[in-house]
Amino acid sequence: MMNSFKEHIYVTRPLLPNLDKVASRMRDIWESKWITNTGYQHKELEKQLKEFLNVEQLSLFNNGTSALILGLKALEIKGEVITTPFTFPATLQALDWNGLTPVFCDIDENLLNIDPNKIEQLITEKTSAILGVHVFGNPCDVERIQYIANQYGLKVIYDGAHAFGTEYAGRPIGSFGDMTMYSFHATKLFNTVEGGALAFKGDLLKGKLDLLKNFGIAGPEEVVLSGLNAKMNEIQAAIGLEVLKLVEEERERREKIKEVYEKNLDGIEGIRIVTQLKGMSNSYQYFVIEIDEERYGKSRDWVHEELKKYNVFTRKYFYPLCSDFKWYQHLDSSQASNLPIAKKAAKRVLAMPFYGELLEEHVESICHLLVNFSCLSELAI
Numbered sequence: 001m002m003n004s005f006k007e008h009i010y011v012t013r014p015l016l017p018n019l020d021k022v023a024s025r026m027r028d029i030w031e032s033k034w035i036t037n038t039g040y041q042h043k044e045l046e047k048q049l050k051e052f053l054n055v056e057q058l059s060l061f062n063n064g065t066s067a068l069i070l071g072l073k074a075l076e077i078k079g080e081v082i083t084t085p086f087t088f089p090a091t092l093q094a095l096d097w098n099g100l101t102p103v104f105c106d107i108d109e110n111l112l113n114i115d116p117n118k119i120e121q122l123i124t125e126k127t128s129a130i131l132g133v134h135v136f137g138n139p140c141d142v143e144r145i146q147y148i149a150n151q152y153g154l155k156v157i158y159d160g161a162h163a164f165g166t167e168y169a170g171r172p173i174g175s176f177g178d179m180t181m182y183s184f185h186a187t188k189l190f191n192t193v194e195g196g197a198l199a200f201k202g203d204l205l206k207g208k209l210d211l212l213k214n215f216g217i218a219g220p221e222e223v224v225l226s227g228l229n230a231k232m233n234e235i236q237a238a239i240g241l242e243v244l245k246l247v248e249e250e251r252e253r254r255e256k257i258k259e260v261y262e263k264n265l266d267g268i269e270g271i272r273i274v275t276q277l278k279g280m281s282n283s284y285q286y287f288v289i290e291i292d293e294e295r296y297g298k299s300r301d302w303v304h305e306e307l308k309k310y311n312v313f314t315r316k317y318f319y320p321l322c323s324d325f326k327w328y329q330h331l332d333s334s335q336a337s338n339l340p341i342a343k344k345a346a347k348r349v350l351a352m353p354f355y356g357e358l359l360e361e362h363v364e365s366i367c368h369l370l371v372n373f374s375c376l377s378e379l380a381i
């Protein structure tokens with residue numbers, strides 16, 4: 001039996017900037033006495049991220065969820081929104097907070113994103129938008145989705161929480177659709193501890209979003225929209241400016257780790273790598289596999305539990321499906337018969353440890369365990 005790892009190996013670790021450099025920015029903030037409401041750090045981060053992500057307009061938020069809530073509000077989405085059940089709860093909760101009804105669409109078997117072949121049959125006279133999620137940083141089929149949206153006059157919004165730096169056909173992912181949300185939560189490739197942003201086009205929308213995230217306050221005695229407090233503060237922005245400097249190097253390290261996984265998992269019957277893209281550039285935010293119990297010999301749940309015995313902590317991401325939440329049970333589109341691929345994926349996916357500091361020999365040992373699990377009896381592992 002292989003020994004357990006001495007230290008716990010988690011699914012991810014936050015990218016932490018140099019503490020002295022953060023302290024120096026903190027000193028500047030203290031001296032300025034400007035700690036929130038679009039100070040210097042906020043302005044600088046917004047500018048730098050706009051360039052980094054190569055998008056026309058960008059607005060920062062205190063997290064990705066409030067960004068999506070206010071993005072949907074700014075676009076004046078009404079009625080029904082066609083979306084995926086294979087996502088994090090926040091995607092659906094942003095619809096709930098806007099009083100919108102989700103219509104669940106099944107996903108495609110390969111990238112596990114909303115399946116454009118199944119969207120059209122779900123459109124009714126109440127449909128106003130398609131909300132796609134670039135799951136694990138793999139881009140949705142943005143061209144087909146836009147084509148459908150144009151035919152029916154629908155808006156297109158993307159939850160790009162996983163898609164920091166993803167490109168589609170050489171174009172930045174945030175340039176597709178009407179709006180893209182990014183999350184800068186600690187677990188994301190780029191983080192501001194908590195934080196998020198929207199990418200979109202046009203000065204009008206920029207003005208509206210900047211109002212919405214600050215209670216709709218237009219002047220000392222003027223409130224023009226019903227908004228929210230969803231501003232990113234100066235501390236978050238300062239940390240973000242230091243983390244941003246580390247992102248390229250982190251991506252390079254993760255690329256190497258991805259290669260070690262790919263080399264060692266290649267050819268294991270019943271294991272498929274979901275984040276192995278051909279000809280597209282991923283965000284390197286996750287490394288996710290799918291386990292087919294029949295062919296592999298063990299279930300995803302078994303592997304998830306067994307790895308814990310070796311101090312390896314993986315994540316069933318995404319599980320459960322959002323369509324299984326009890327408050328959506330009355331919807332026709334929540335029924336299992338409408339979502340066969342999503343149902344299957346939720347039982348099979350497993351996010352593996354993936355972060356720059358992960359040692360390559362540890363990745364090899366984890367893969368070795370996966371090989372052993374499949375071909376040996378439980379006693380022999």
Ligand SMILES: Cc1ncc(COP(=O)(O)O)c(C=O)c1O
Nearest residue numbers: 063064065088090161183184185
């Ligand atoms: C797909 C997806 N959407 C939305 C969110 C929510 O983002 P935040 O935590 O920044 O609110 C997350 C995760 O954190 C996510 O994975």
